[in-house]
Amino acid sequence: MDSVAHRLSAVGAGAALELRGVTRLFGALAALTDVTITVRPGERRAVLGSNGAGKTTLFNCITGDFPPTSGTIRFFGEDITRFPPYERIRRGLRRTYQISALFPGLTVQDNVYLACRGVSRGRFSFLRPGQNDALMHAADNLVQAVHLSAVKDQRVAELAHGQQRQLEIALALAGAPRFVLFDEPAAGLSPAERLELIEILTSLPSHIGYIIIEHDMDVALRVVESVTMMHNGRIFKEGVPQEIQSDPEVQELYLGGGHE
């Protein structure tokens, strides 16, 4: 998985994530057009934009859920444009989904255990994990980190919405993430749960960078240091939060429509 060449190329390149001219077509519709973004390791960035701006498509291209039609994507220097999703994940990329994508038939613990197993060896193991299984402990710790210990033996189908959102985050933090894509993690959360989410995001180790799609400016601007504004599948503006917030064009486009 971590070949020498891969490590060397990672040392050589400065960027955690580098997109060059990424375009994604759905038939005649261009969901993304010529998107070029560079994100440093450890950088935390928000992607803002109205519905249909191409934010989630951007995530899908980066994780390989839908590969880009053209352009290249580099992850810590390595060209991952044509990699299947699981190869990208094994290299330290993670994502969450806007609509929780969990395993409703399994327990919370099993969900997190699967996430830990997915990025380590023994995915095909026929042996049950024993009492001192390292991944089982890792799963326990993660469950605790997202405050779900009390419900860890419950099936996910029975969890409340907020708990499912927390589990969604836990799945993305399994193993050794180097960069995480959060797709509207605060969607449908109560104000108290939003504070908890902010706490989880800000307490992530500083080497873990992320991109967050978030409509709630209060959440987004408290957890990022840079902002990319998208419009109609293109990059519209990039800058620090204060700049973007006070930019008249941005306000007209995004904040203007009676939002906040």
Place this chain on the structure above:
Amino acid sequence: MSVTHDARVQLRAATTAQGQAARIWPEINHPAAWIVAVILVIMPLIANGFFLIEIFATTMILGTIALSLMFLAGYGGMVSLMQLTIAGFCAYMVAVFGVSANTNISLGWPWWLAVPMALALATLFGTLGGTLAVRTEGIYTIMITLAIGAAFYYFTNQNWAIFGGHTGINTVATPHFWGVNWRSDIPFYYIVLGTAALCYFAVAYISRAPFGLALQGVRDNPRRMAALGFNVNAHRIAAYAVASFIAGLAGVLQVWNYRQISPGSVSVGACIDILIIAVVGGITRPIGPYIGALIFVLLRTFALDFLVKIGLDGNRFRLIIGLGFLAIVFWSSDGVIGLWQRWRQGKRPTTTRPGGGHGHG
């Protein structure tokens, strides 16, 4: 009832506290399971040869084939209609490599060489079929596997060089060693019971092992599994390999049971019978297929007499099976075990959930 219930809850709490110790082995913690196990072991003392072989051994053979479907459908979300075909293929291979009356076809290998060879080929056959099937989802998986089953049926009908055409391969030799004829009723019953138990516990065990858990993850949300680092198609194909091996084991027992194999045993109708058995029994737990097989075999054996007795055509036994199938699918999406579970649920306080859900052994 409530006493055992409370005890179980405490046990569960205790094991959780000491860190998942109970997960390592399949748990037989229900007294009914022990009673069934004991009855099955002492069955030769109670039952005559007819019941032993025609009812119980046949049930366990069909149940094991249906178990391989349950493994794919219940844990993997893949409905494969070719499980009987794989069992039939394995049965043919035992006859082809082993000893039979068709000396122009059979190679005459001893059973201990012919059986591993047949199992290996059947596993390969099922894995290749699975490799085709995993490229599709839902109804298309059903269509592809059904097409494989139908193609194999017509192929066996027409191929005389290897499969013996529509008459098949007859008088297939069964194992004799240590001075025992292993096809005589009682030893054969124990061979079938041992194999069925092995497959049952293997499936129950794997369901809680990383491979089985990941398979259930693939069933629930394949896209997310890929986003967790799993190669979803590789996992599905591996599941087909496991299921094919299980179906192959049942196929070996089937050819030893009837001592012959012919296209009639691998017909499309027989493929669908396996689906009916699995669905009637319930595909969320490994015990379901065996319950379904018992119901199927009892109906097939006795419905005929019953129908004749009340003045109807005995060949209508399939009508009863069909009506039963409709009724069960209508009232319980989870087969007989679903009905049973709900009935127990109704008798208990509502604090517990249905036994931990999928894959509880």
